[in-house]
Amino acid sequence: MAPHAETNGGYSPLINGHHPGDSSREDQFIVNAPNVVYTDSTIKSSYIYHTTKVTRGSAGTLEAVPVETEFDFKVERKIPKVGLMLVGWGGNNGSTVTAGILANRKGLSWATREGVQSANYYGSVIMGSTVKLGSDAVTGDDVNVPFHKLLPMIHPNDFVLGGWDISGLNLADAMDRAKVLEPTLKILVRKEMEQMKPLPSIYYPDFIASNQGDRADNVLEGTTACREHLEKIRNDIRDFKQRNELDKVIVLWTANTERYADIITGVNDTAENILASIQNGHPEISPSSVFAVACILENVPFINGSPQNTFVPGVISLAEQHKSYIGGDDFKSGQTKMKSALVDFLISAGIKLTSIASYNHLGNKAQAVSIQGNLKIKCRR
Numbered sequence: 001m002a003p004h005a006e007t008n009g010g011y012s013p014l015i016n017g018h019h020p021g022d023s024s025r026e027d028q029f030i031v032n033a034p035n036v037v038y039t040d041s042t043i044k045s046s047y048i049y050h051t052t053k054v055t056r057g058s059a060g061t062l063e064a065v066p067v068e069t070e071f072d073f074k075v076e077r078k079i080p081k082v083g084l085m086l087v088g089w090g091g092n093n094g095s096t097v098t099a100g101i102l103a104n105r106k107g108l109s110w111a112t113r114e115g116v117q118s119a120n121y122y123g124s125v126i127m128g129s130t131v132k133l134g135s136d137a138v139t140g141d142d143v144n145v146p147f148h149k150l151l152p153m154i155h156p157n158d159f160v161l162g163g164w165d166i167s168g169l170n171l172a173d174a175m176d177r178a179k180v181l182e183p184t185l186k187i188l189v190r191k192e193m194e195q196m197k198p199l200p201s202i203y204y205p206d207f208i209a210s211n212q213g214d215r216a217d218n219v220l221e222g223t224t225a226c227r228e229h230l231e232k233i234r235n236d237i238r239d240f241k242q243r244n245e246l247d248k249v250i251v252l253w254t255a256n257t258e259r260y261a262d263i264i265t266g267v268n269d270t271a272e273n274i275l276a277s278i279q280n281g282h283p284e285i286s287p288s289s290v291f292a293v294a295c296i297l298e299n300v301p302f303i304n305g306s307p308q309n310t311f312v313p314g315v316i317s318l319a320e321q322h323k324s325y326i327g328g329d330d331f332k333s334g335q336t337k338m339k340s341a342l343v344d345f346l347i348s349a350g351i352k353l354t355s356i357a358s359y360n361h362l363g364n365k366a367q368a369v370s371i372q373g374n375l376k377i378k379c380r381r
């Protein structure tokens, strides 16, 4: 197994693998190959992807033809200043990731029942692991580099954080509500998190469990999609970017799991129809789809951390039209990923499962799936 990122020879991290302010540091390695070209601002490479196309003859014979597809990649070498806006910032995930980034940024340590704990990114595959680059030309030993040094990549400590929540609690109080972190750590990040307050969001009660209504005190007027909601979110993104002098913004949905949106011809099946349906306030347009559309129109990447069908066909075709990045289908980290892998393994071994039960490692709000539509999403296969 490749060694851990922090124990990798030749790399001396200051704060959890990060040299503060080192964004312009030299590359960890260079690739010396004819298909990789470095300029001052970019790394350009081409890659040939080999596949095989099979055609069936009338007599049942198969003909296999090798196919080559050439891909050209261009990566910017300058690491941009990036803002991360979370939808559902005041939730278990949102408040915990915020405290985690602050703790790493400040290099904090705190007492726990098990002893002193120091902030680190060991739970992150990208930040905590290494990749084998090749074999040493002289000794033949493996040479490993930190995963996050494979390409120019922003360090999580450098994210500027912000976002929306239907609950107006500041992030310090939201962290208490989530009941995830040790009290000793919370004391150390509390002051900074008290200053962080989510922007008001859109709340369409039909899409999430009714028991979330009690916390919905930070909402924009109106309970179905509308042009004003779309424009407000777009404006929030632009404003956040400008105020923090950011090069780029990424929006991440980490709000509640929504019920499935029905796919209706003429409503959310094409780019034009979904834009018109937002304008007309159609009740089948979910809040997450409105956020996705706002991001596409702002050309800001939108990542979905929940399992619902935010990316209805209209959202996908709009993203294609605007060449805007959308992705994600539930976070699927830790136990969720393990559960999916085990279920596949058991089913392919011929063992049919009746049910599988587990809990979210951050918080454990079973009530969030207490309405039938949301439960169906969490229980799909």
Ligand SMILES: NC(=O)c1ccc[n+]([C@@H]2O[C@H](COP(=O)([O-])OP(=O)(O)OC[C@H]3O[C@@H](n4cnc5c(N)ncnc54)[C@H](O)[C@@H]3O)[C@@H](O)[C@H]2O)c1
Residues within 6 Å of the ligand: 087, 088, 089, 090, 091, 092, 093, 094, 164, 165, 166, 167, 201, 202, 203, 204, 208, 212, 215, 254, 255, 256, 257, 258, 287, 305, 306, 307, 330, 331, 332, 333, 336, 360, 361, 362, 363, 365, 368
């Ligand atoms: N917690 C985990 O360990 C975990 C793991 C994998 C996936 N997930 C998924 O991530 C999502 C969030 O999980 P969580 O545990 O943080 O939930 P949570 O209930 O603690 O947080 C969700 C937050 O979203 C807010 N919210 C709801 N609708 C909103 C809207 N329209 N706009 C803005 N904010 C809104 C809520 O007020 C709440 O603060 C869920 O879909 C969950 O299934 C969670």
